[in-house]
Amino acid sequence: MDKQLVTTGTELAGYRVVKNLGVVRGIIVRSRSLIGNIGAGFQSLFGGNITIYTNLCEKAREDAFNLMLAHAEEHGANAIIAARYDANEVMQGITEVLAYGTAVVVEKI
Numbered sequence: 001m002d003k004q005l006v007t008t009g010t011e012l013a014g015y016r017v018v019k020n021l022g023v024v025r026g027i028i029v030r031s032r033s034l035i036g037n038i039g040a041g042f043q044s045l046f047g048g049n050i051t052i053y054t055n056l057c058e059k060a061r062e063d064a065f066n067l068m069l070a071h072a073e074e075h076g077a078n079a080i081i082a083a084r085y086d087a088n089e090v091m092q093g094i095t096e097v098l099a100y101g102t103a104v105v106v107e108k109i
Helices: 034-046 051-074
Strands: 015-031 079-091 092-109
Touching: 015 051, 015 079, 051 079, 051 092
Parallel strands: none
Antiparallel strands: 015 092, 079 092
């Protein structure tokens, strides 16, 4: 997408949906490394934000989001509405992150 128009809402201010292309998604599966787990273990001893896991989660969400954008572009969309994230633990230490939404074609009002 040249201009990444994405919203969690069902409409995009200043634009009109002219075509609904259906659901698009981006999925990524990540595991925690042994070294990451050890580092996070040390951070947890002191309390507060565990930055190793925060960074891992943020990177997984970013990758899933970018895959969703690519999927929308493949369908000819120029926007995504009703965007959401979901995450599930596939097995201990392995997490799936899913970004999904409705791919649409919009035009300026």
